[in-house]
Amino acid sequence: MGRYRRGHKHQKWRGMNRKQCESSGDGDLTNQMTDSDWMLLESYLVEYRSRAYEAHRFKGKMITWDHEICDVAVMIGNHQFLPLTMATCQRPYINLPHTLNNKERRKVHEICAFLDLYHTGVSCNYGAANSSNVPTEDEGRQNPPLIRRIAVSIYVDGLEFVLGNGADDSQSFLSRCRPWYYRAYGNSTKSDGEKKDDHDDGVFKERIYAIEMQKRQIRQFANLPEKSLRTIDGGGQSCDSLDFSELDVLDLSMVSTPADTPWMMVDTVEKLILCVDELIYGAGDNCNDNSRSAKIRELAFDLEMHNIGEGKSGIRTCLLQLTSDVATTIVDDQSGHSKKLYKDFIVDPLAPGLWDAVSTYLGPIFSDPNIVKIGHGIGGMDVSSLHRDFGILVVNAFDTYEASTVLSQRKKGMGLASLCRHYGLPDWEHYKELKSTYQCSNWCKRPLDSSALEYGRYDIRYLVTLRKLLMRDLAKMDMLGSALQVGSTLEEDSSNGLKSAHVSNAEASLGNSIDLRVDSTITDATSSFSDNDFIDGSGHVDESADEDLIESSSSLPFSSPISIIHAAEFPCYHHLMKAISLSQKRCLMLWSGDEVEPxxxxxxxxxxxxxxxxxxxxxxxxxxxxxxxxxxxxxxxxxxxxxxxxxxxxxxxxxxxxxxxxxxxxxxxxxxxxxxxxxxxxxxxxxxxxxxxxxxxxxxxxxxxxxHSPLSEIKSIDVVHYSDHFVTEKSNERRKIMKMLIASAVCGAAIIAMTRARRR
Incomplete structure (x- = not known):
């Protein structure tokens, strides 16, 4: 029975993956190219190579071929290729159809490499997809790219016309940004003949020792999560406390949106210093005042990465998004009303000088145990990337993904967009659309699109408030315990994403003792997560679970009125402490560096x-x-x-x-x-x-x-340049002009000489 169930489950997942591939167009069996199609495509590329070289030898002159095989559009599979006319082959490159999917494009790149053709992938808008002409200067200023295609050329400089400003040097940036892990732990691999820097050795050894001490503290927080709680801050107030009179009326609609929040792009070291200062003390504060105290309590962060290689070791951090709970109070001079203003920061570590400065200025904030670092799914790649690239460890964190896992009492938590929807974010659909568009984009390209930066700010804008809401609902789960009787179907509210449920008489009698707002809040925390909201670590929606009723059989005993829960009382709440403990354990998912490539x-x-x-x-x-x-x-x-x-x-x-x-x-x-x-x-x-x-x-x-081999198949083809055509034509024109000038001068001199001879 067990083997049958496992096989049945595996077969079900295979069917779901097949449907997903067919819907995306990459795995549709009816549209896949056959072996004969691939042979025809190879013949097409060989014919283009021979005709393009022939057109190159004639220096752009118009000629006619006897074998006009490809003078009409060629259909290979379901893709339409350009006709190989003389005008097409005289261009610096040709475009292949944009209808090729990812797997087909990968195979085309391999074929072009074996045929000694220059090839590259190009992003373009739909209007330029089928065009084979040389792009104009205005083409690169259009809207963000929507589709991808392949450009092929026989010339060394032929693809420079399609790339506009030359080759994409994003990989060059990432290769120059050396990971801190390999610089620190690989410093002993220098040979005796190579020069060693004693200063760097001392810095790395000191930092490695500090990392080991931070690991001990993280392990202590994971085993004893109550140690991570902040009972009293510098002002004598409780940092970690839950005030239900404020939290019960709180939702994400009260948080300012990214459009209403100021932000700063950090691309210099000076801006990074200002960013750290405003994160800790607030914007507009006097930087020269040494007596000021730190105001930061929570730091929301997120990372965007790009893979330049084949395995996990090729991942590099391309963007850091940061925001804190420190607000700047701005008073309107005319009305006299005050307004609290928060600020977001986007750090570009690929900017000159910033890669090594990130660990110097941001490292102390991430390692401070008195500052709670808030992220969503930090155990995926965020923690390991900070450790590998910058030598930064996250001490005392709260993972909203792990909190949603404990709150839902399932093995998988909610995605950030679904979690924001659950807690009343009005424009969650816009956030979800940005997420589907830019989540897997190439973050190493510069400059970044404004919509991509907006998506990065959405990932951090609501994390500080989400932590309060999740802690509130986790505490209510323990306050009600197994005494709560809830019988409700999981019903989705299309207006704000919240769920509704019916409350029993035993719950209604507790309205005076505990203000829990059972009709909207308690049921949200215990049973209102729909199955479509649960995702796995890779971001795929888990729709396999069946919707069921959440019931319990006992009644809630009478308790004294509670409005505030202080940090010292948190260990009494099991679910809340479990979420905190899991979040601390995710901070230990560091980069090991022992990955062996096969x-x-x-x-x-x-x-x-x-x-x-x-x-x-x-x-x-x-x-x-x-x-x-x-x-x-x-x-x-x-x-x-x-x-x-x-x-x-x-x-x-x-x-x-x-x-x-x-x-x-x-x-x-x-x-x-x-x-x-x-x-x-x-x-x-x-x-x-x-x-x-x-x-x-x-x-x-x-x-x-x-x-010494006579085989012509392995011999490489000669290197040619497309710009030679223009150089030759211009030089020929200049020669013709010079000849005409010389001839006219000689004729003029001869005429003058003849007229003088006649006069004599």
Whole structure:
């Protein structure tokens, strides 16, 4: 029975995944390209390559071909490709259909690499998707990109016309932002001949010792969550206390929206110092006053990351969003009314000088146990990324995702958008739309879109208030205990996302003793989470659970009137302490750095080995000498990562090394056929890594065997430049003008000489 249930569940999930893929268009079986379609696509690219080279040899002159095979649009599968006319092949590049899905585009990139074609992915709007002309200057100033396509060229500089301002250097930024973990723990990997910096060694050792002390404190908070509670602050007031007279009337509609909240983009060290000062003391406070006391109690944070490699070691932090509970009081001079104003901050760690400054200025705030750090799903990648990139540990945190898990009494919590909807956020639909659009976007691109920055502010704007609301409902669960009788179906309110339920007579009799607002608040905390609100760690909605009735059988005993719960009384509330304990445990999910890449299990490498064994396909000439070269390149990448204090993915990807081992490029231009945006270290002429890679290729047995091999399939194609056409045409025009001027001068001189001779 157990095996049947597991198999039935697995089959159900497979069906759900299939439906999800079909709805997105990437997994529709009816639209997938067959083997014959892929063969036709390869023939199309080969024909384009031959015709484009022929057009290049004629220097842009109009010619006619005898074999007009592709003078009409070509249908391959369900995709329409451009006709390979003379006008099309004379352009610097051609666009492939934007209807190709992600898997098909990935395979097209591999085919182009084997055919020695320059290729790159391009984001564009719908109007420019089917266009094959060179983009104008105004095309890059349009709305945010909506679709993706592939541009193919035979020229080294052909793709510069489609990219506008040149190659995308976002990967260069991320490769230069070295993770703190590898700089600190990899500092001992220097050889004896290399220069060591004693100052850096002392700084890293001191910071590592501080991290170990912070780990002890986090473990203490996880085992004894009551130790993390702040009973009295500097002003003599209780920090962690629940005032039900205020919390019962509180919802997210009372919080200012991102549109009504001022914010600052932190892209310099000076702005980062100002950001820290305003987070702690408030905006507009006198920075020169040394006697002022810190006002910050809660810090809401979130991170946006991007993966530049194949595994988890290639993830880099691209954005930090911060806001605190410190408000600045602004008094209107005319009306005299005062208004509390909060401020959000978006830190760009990729800006010059900010990567190393983040740990210096933001590290003390995250490590202060008297400041509660609030996040949603911090155990996913937020905590590990802060530790890996900046050496920052989060001490004393509250995870709203874990709190919603305890509150719902299920294994999965709610997404942040659904949680905001549950607690009465009026514009939750706008937030959900932004989340679906920008959650998986490329956060390393600069400049960032205004809507993307708005989405980043939504992720932190309501966290401080959500912590109060979740703590209120968790405390009410323990106050009612198992005595509450609630019989209600999970019914969704379309107006504000709240749920309704019926209350028993035993609950109604407690209205005078405990003001719990059972009709709206208690039922929200215990049974109002709908199944569609529960998500897993990856952000997918869990719709597998059945809706049921939440019932209990006993009655709530009489208790004394309660309006305020102080921090010293929190240990009596089991669910509240459980949420705090789980949040502290998530702070221990740090970066370990011991991830081992399966270099011999790379999918592209396995595909080459399989094709070589069958003696067919692009890689039928893959041999043991190429395998040995690939292993040498992997060792070079590992050694380079040690010297640069970086991850191996930060140097280059395994797919790039596989192509280098097979195609044997000996120059930077030849390498760009396999990855148009080269890794930063291979583009930089100030470091010797590109020359080292080329020397490894030239000294390999595979390269020596290729020099004496008659097989034309493995020989590379000559490098050509598209700009040569314009240079040649301009030079020819100048020569013609000079010849005309010289001829006219000679004729004029001859005429003058003849007239003078006649007069004599």
């Amino acid at each position: 270099i011999l299990r790379n999918p592209l490498l396995l595909s080459l080995i399989k094709q070589a064994a069958n003696q067919k396909g692009h890689a039928k000439y893959w041999s043991d000498v190429h395998m040995q070269l690939y292993k040498n390149l992997v060792e070079w990448r590992r050694y380079t990562a040690r010297r640069e204090f970086n991850t191996v993915d930060g140097i280059c990807s395994l797919n790039f090394l596989v192509f280098v081992a097979y195609k044997l490029p000996t120059s930077r231009c030849a390498m760009r056929r396999y990855s148009y945006v080269l890794p930063a270290l291979l583009q930089d002429d100030t470091v010797p890594y590109c020359n080292e890679l080329c020397e490894i290729v030239k000294s390999s047995d595979a390269f020596q065997r290729q020099q």
